[in-house]
Amino acid sequence: MRQFEPLTRKDNQPVRYLIVDDSVFARKSLAKMVESFGGALAGEAGDGCAAIAEYARVKPDIVLMDITMPQMEGIEAVERIVQEHPEARIVMVSSVGYQDNILAALQKGARHFVQKPVKPDALYEIIRYVLNDEEVTVGSRGEH
Amino acid sequence: MKMDLIQPFIGSLDAVLSEMMQAPATIVNLTMDNEGYRKKGLAAEVIFKGQIEGHIVLDMDPSAAAKVASFLTGGELQPGEQIVPETVCELANMVIGNAVTQLNDRGFQFKVFPPSLLTAEQCEKAGQDSEATILCFETPCGNVYLNIAMKYHARRARERAPITVG
Numbered sequence: 001m002r003q004f005e006p007l008t009r010k011d012n013q014p015v016r017y018l019i020v021d022d023s024v025f026a027r028k029s030l031a032k033m034v035e036s037f038g039g040a041l042a043g044e045a046g047d048g049c050a051a052i053a054e055y056a057r058v059k060p061d062i063v064l065m066d067i068t069m070p071q072m073e074g075i076e077a078v079e080r081i082v083q084e085h086p087e088a089r090i091v092m093v094s095s096v097g098y099q100d101n102i103l104a105a106l107q108k109g110a111r112h113f114v115q116k117p118v119k120p121d122a123l124y125e126i127i128r129y130v131l132n133d134e135e136v137t138v139g140s141r142g143e144h
Numbered sequence: 145m146k147m148d149l150i151q152p153f154i155g156s157l158d159a160v161l162s163e164m165m166q167a168p169a170t171i172v173n174l175t176m177d178n179e180g181y182r183k184k185g186l187a188a189e190v191i192f193k194g195q196i197e198g199h200i201v202l203d204m205d206p207s208a209a210a211k212v213a214s215f216l217t218g219g220e221l222q223p224g225e226q227i228v229p230e231t232v233c234e235l236a237n238m239v240i241g242n243a244v245t246q247l248n249d250r251g252f253q254f255k256v257f258p259p260s261l262l263t264a265e266q267c268e269k270a271g272q273d274s275e276a277t278i279l280c281f282e283t284p285c286g287n288v289y290l291n292i293a294m295k296y297h298a299r300r301a302r303e304r305a306p307i308t309v310g
Contacts, residue, residue, distance in 0.1 A: 022258055023230055023233055023234040023237065023259075024226075024227065024230045025213070025216075025217075025227055025230035025231045025233070025234045026234050026237075028217065028227070029216060029217070029234075032217075032218070068237070068241070068256055068257070068258050069258060070258055094241065095237050095238040095239075095240070095241025095242055095245075096241040096244055096245055096256055097241070097242070097245045098244070098245045098248035098249055099248075099249070100248070115242070115245075116237070116238045116241065116242075117160055117163045117164050117238050119163075
């Protein structure tokens with residue numbers, strides 16, 4: 001996988017990610033991508049309920065959230081996380097990308113949407129945009 | 145089954161496999177089936193409900209599934225490893241999700257359920273009067289089968305139909 005210029009927090013620590021998806025494969029694949037961005041995996045969850053608990057426990061810098069999951073779907077989880085933590089930065093990552101879904105997720109507080117299969121370049125740019133320049137710096141591989 | 149309902153799934157499978165395997169998928173066979181589907185390898189089923197209802201099964205030779213999983217994870221995996229069936233489920237999720245997105249953009253409303261691995265050798269028919277279309281795709285990793293069984297939900301289709309007045 002291509003290595004990207006690492007995105008790091010202002011305190012020079014790696015950006016911490018929470019990955020929420022019912023598919024172990026999807027979680028592993030996304031984890032590999034965020035590692036190539038210089039990030040660190042803070043936690044994983046397989047459904048919306050677990051995501052809410054995991055968010056409160058690990059307080060990640062950014063969440064990558066699937067939509068279609070058992071127990072509780074991603075859009076409801078976004079709503080509940082954002083109610084408790086208005087500062088939460090959540091990017092929806094789903095294969096189902098129709099307008100109603102995207103709109104609902106954004107209305108509940110998600111910051112962006114990426115359709116599966118995820119292109120690493122697109123995800124990198126979206127994470128950079130969502131975390132914005134005040135939160136992250138782009139370093140070179142040698143510095144990290 | 146109308147071809148305009150099947151076309152998004154063909155396009156989606158080709159797009160997803162091309163993206164993930166960096167190679168095209170070519171249709172080499174198409175059959176119709178009135179019986180329950182007998183799986184050929186590792187198969188994942190996605191059920192959807194709404195104005196069109198039914199199920200789609202993505203089915204791969206175990207060796208093909210292992211090759212795809214190896215390709216995507218960057219390691220050498222054997223067909224028996226746990227991540228391999230997971231890969232089939234996630235591929236089904238992507239293929240069907242992308243196609244459903246296209247159908248939704250055409251005005252059909254769907255609820256898509258998470259993919260589940262088919263453990264039985266033969267899966268049930270989607271409905272009494274449903275006929276399945278089975279497409280066989282050839283890929284560099286082996287054959288991939290897509291079983292599409294769906295029908296218009298009569299009442300919801302009527303609700304969606306334009307009303308003529310005057």
